[in-house]
Amino acid sequence: MLPPPITHPIFCMSQIMSDIKSGIQYMFQTRNSMTFAVSGTGHTAMECAICNAVEPGESVLTAVNGIWGERAADMADRIGGRVNTMVAAPGVFFTNAEIEQALSKHRPVLFFLTHGESSTGVLHPLEGIGQLCLKYNCLFLVDSVASIGGAPLHMDRQGIDILYTGSQKVLNAPPGTAPISFSERACQKIFSRRTKPVSFCLDLSWLANYWGCDGKPSRVYHHTGPVTAFYSLRESLAVLAEEGLENSWERHQKVAEYFHTALESMGLKLFVKEKNARLPTVTTIVAPHGYDWKDITSYLMKTHNLEISGGLGPSVGLVLRVGLMGCNSSKANVDMVLAALKDALKHCHKNKM
Amino acid sequence: MLPPPITHPIFCMSQIMSDIKSGIQYMFQTRNSMTFAVSGTGHTAMECAICNAVEPGESVLTAVNGIWGERAADMADRIGGRVNTMVAAPGVFFTNAEIEQALSKHRPVLFFLTHGESSTGVLHPLEGIGQLCLKYNCLFLVDSVASIGGAPLHMDRQGIDILYTGSQKVLNAPPGTAPISFSERACQKIFSRRTKPVSFCLDLSWLANYWGCDGKPSRVYHHTGPVTAFYSLRESLAVLAEEGLENSWERHQKVAEYFHTALESMGLKLFVKEKNARLPTVTTIVAPHGYDWKDITSYLMKTHNLEISGGLGPSVGLVLRVGLMGCNSSKANVDMVLAALKDALKHCHKNKM
Numbered sequence: 001m002l003p004p005p006i007t008h009p010i011f012c013m014s015q016i017m018s019d020i021k022s023g024i025q026y027m028f029q030t031r032n033s034m035t036f037a038v039s040g041t042g043h044t045a046m047e048c049a050i051c052n053a054v055e056p057g058e059s060v061l062t063a064v065n066g067i068w069g070e071r072a073a074d075m076a077d078r079i080g081g082r083v084n085t086m087v088a089a090p091g092v093f094f095t096n097a098e099i100e101q102a103l104s105k106h107r108p109v110l111f112f113l114t115h116g117e118s119s120t121g122v123l124h125p126l127e128g129i130g131q132l133c134l135k136y137n138c139l140f141l142v143d144s145v146a147s148i149g150g151a152p153l154h155m156d157r158q159g160i161d162i163l164y165t166g167s168q169k170v171l172n173a174p175p176g177t178a179p180i181s182f183s184e185r186a187c188q189k190i191f192s193r194r195t196k197p198v199s200f201c202l203d204l205s206w207l208a209n210y211w212g213c214d215g216k217p218s219r220v221y222h223h224t225g226p227v228t229a230f231y232s233l234r235e236s237l238a239v240l241a242e243e244g245l246e247n248s249w250e251r252h253q254k255v256a257e258y259f260h261t262a263l264e265s266m267g268l269k270l271f272v273k274e275k276n277a278r279l280p281t282v283t284t285i286v287a288p289h290g291y292d293w294k295d296i297t298s299y300l301m302k303t304h305n306l307e308i309s310g311g312l313g314p315s316v317g318l319v320l321r322v323g324l325m326g327c328n329s330s331k332a333n334v335d336m337v338l339a340a341l342k343d344a345l346k347h348c349h350k351n352k353m
Numbered sequence: 354m355l356p357p358p359i360t361h362p363i364f365c366m367s368q369i370m371s372d373i374k375s376g377i378q379y380m381f382q383t384r385n386s387m388t389f390a391v392s393g394t395g396h397t398a399m400e401c402a403i404c405n406a407v408e409p410g411e412s413v414l415t416a417v418n419g420i421w422g423e424r425a426a427d428m429a430d431r432i433g434g435r436v437n438t439m440v441a442a443p444g445v446f447f448t449n450a451e452i453e454q455a456l457s458k459h460r461p462v463l464f465f466l467t468h469g470e471s472s473t474g475v476l477h478p479l480e481g482i483g484q485l486c487l488k489y490n491c492l493f494l495v496d497s498v499a500s501i502g503g504a505p506l507h508m509d510r511q512g513i514d515i516l517y518t519g520s521q522k523v524l525n526a527p528p529g530t531a532p533i534s535f536s537e538r539a540c541q542k543i544f545s546r547r548t549k550p551v552s553f554c555l556d557l558s559w560l561a562n563y564w565g566c567d568g569k570p571s572r573v574y575h576h577t578g579p580v581t582a583f584y585s586l587r588e589s590l591a592v593l594a595e596e597g598l599e600n601s602w603e604r605h606q607k608v609a610e611y612f613h614t615a616l617e618s619m620g621l622k623l624f625v626k627e628k629n630a631r632l633p634t635v636t637t638i639v640a641p642h643g644y645d646w647k648d649i650t651s652y653l654m655k656t657h658n659l660e661i662s663g664g665l666g667p668s669v670g671l672v673l674r675v676g677l678m679g680c681n682s683s684k685a686n687v688d689m690v691l692a693a694l695k696d697a698l699k700h701c702h703k704n705k706m
Binding site for chain 2: 047
């Protein structure tokens with residue numbers, strides 16, 4: 001006897017991809033059909049967005065208030081974009097007036113902004129920027145790697161044209177896949193390019209077909225997706241949907257406030273002064289006076305098996321960074337971090353003797 | 354009491370990366386220190402090789418005897434290479450005289466060749482080509498995605514300058530990482546580029562530092578590697594080393610010969626005529642007369658839960674393809690495939706009635 005017919009694995013995989021697509025649409029709060037996961041990490045998604053949206057010689061504007069804007073500028077430069085940056089000190093964000101001034105001056109085809117600046121701990125306000133980009137006929141690209149799921153974001157309502165994140169932040173899935181979505185307006189620009197994108201692997205027309213987003217009945221072999229990573233991405237999106245996006249936003253916000261208050265009551269200073277611009281997923285603490293920040297992070301790792309980072313890019317030497325996101329965003333974890341941090345501050349003072 | 358100090362996870366990860374590097378050096382038979390795994394699949398490694406080795410305006414030659422040469426040509430074209438191809442019918446390989454003629458005519462900086470042409474079933478001879486590339490001051494780039502570990506290849510002795518593969522073929526690890534290695538000569542060209550590579554994610558100078566291949570004492574954050582995929586890649590390389598490379602080559606060869614003989618005795622024809630140029634990992638069978646090849650593959654999937662493919666790229670409609678690689682290359686699996694194939698041929702004949 002032959003075994004009973006089973007579901008065709010190719011159907012299974014396209015069902016999983018289809019579930020991933022729905023999960024991302026929910027997480028991003030978008031109806032874009034051009035929504036899928038890039039086979040790579042957040043950087044790959046950043047490169048995918050830029051190399052599709054920009055043609056050589058076109059003007060690009062990136063908002064640099066930490067490492068991610070620098071990297072976006074580097075990527076746009078490599079593919080021949082005319083790159084302009086608007087730069088703010090680490091820990092600071094841009095006003096809509098500053099953004100409008102820069103859009104008006106540089107007339108970019110693409111404006112890059114980081115929602116959750118994990119190197120500085122800034123949660124950038126998004127309201128009104130999408131409308132400004134529309135007014136200046138510019139695509140609005142937002143990096144939400146460190147923020148999505150942990151802070152409110154509404155892709156469609158806020159007029160975001162391209163949005164991406166990574167699998168290993170709030171989603172808590174292993175790194176290796178990166179959710180991304182393109183608005184109709186972004187697709188229109190991309191699909192009327194005069195030149196091919198420099199990357200075959202990241203070419204949106206291939207990816208759109210691979211993910212069944214182009215309406216064509218059959219899929220052409222593009223690349224071999226990281227299937228096991230897709231399974232875990234699907235599951236992580238299901239976990240988020242189960243909790244509910246608003247609940248997740250609220251939990252992250254409450255836990256962050258609890259954490260921030262406790263840190264200040266310990267005499268530590270938060271790096272981001274404006275309360276509303278504090279990222280709920282990554283807390284930046286001003287590197288405390290009288291300490292070498294490396295002593296603190298090493299002590300915590302060795303003694304408490306806890307990884308707290310120093311700064312990244314422009315914030316190196318200025319801050320300690322604590323990431324509490326997804327399932328790790330809980331009061332119990334905050335209490336654990338606080339206890340460990342108190343212990344570290346006792347042991348690592350330079351004048352301890 | 355505090356828990357006892359444990360090994361620093363960053364040390365653990367760099368040890369795993371270091372093990373991966375050694376495993377790839379063994380699998381590739383190379384002493385190149387510039388050896389690591391790209392965070393992506395085989396296509397990403399192909400793009401990594403080309404976008405680092407070629408600058409805009411430089412001449413590139415790709416040998417096209419199946420889909421991979423076409424894709425390499427596409428990638429080189431996208432980054433502004435002057436691309437020439439030498440084209441052979443699917444199922445055929447190039448002689449060294451033909452290759453020398455093309456090298457002499459086009460004077461490329463990079464010559465691309467596929468060792469295991471999985472779309473056509475051709476195992477391309479490699480002897481003497483490295484020397485020809487050296488003679489014409491050209492880098493020799495070889496795609497061994499479908500062949501490495503399943504057929505003899507000696508990167509250093511055969512004068513291969515850039516070699517890559519994928520994790521999910523003979524290695525049997527999940528897809529998502531791609532071993533790659535660069536010779537000293539390749540590094541010299543790449544590190545004296547006048548322009549930056551178009552991709553930040555695939556820029557060799559960043560990847561070299563990320564993988565500790567550049568001799569610098571500290572590593573700068575580049576991207577978040579797919580850590581769980583790295584664990585499985587390390588394990589798959591350990592499994593290969595445990596069997597021994599020569600033993601693995603021999604096993605694949607014997608199983609392939611056993612399979613090929615049985616197919617011919619069933620009256621089927623092998624697509625690759627030259628015995629020595631038959632890929633031991635992917636067998637191509639001439640699509641049998643009197644059948645629609647799609648009926649056969651669907652029947653096998655539905656009834657036997659066995660995935661046998663049709664052609665890919667230039668071989669579509671011409672062949673059936675059977676992949677037996679890594680742990681799947683065994684006589685028991687061949688017997689299972691043969692039984693299923695016999696059953697399919699009985700049921701799928703167009704004039705069955």
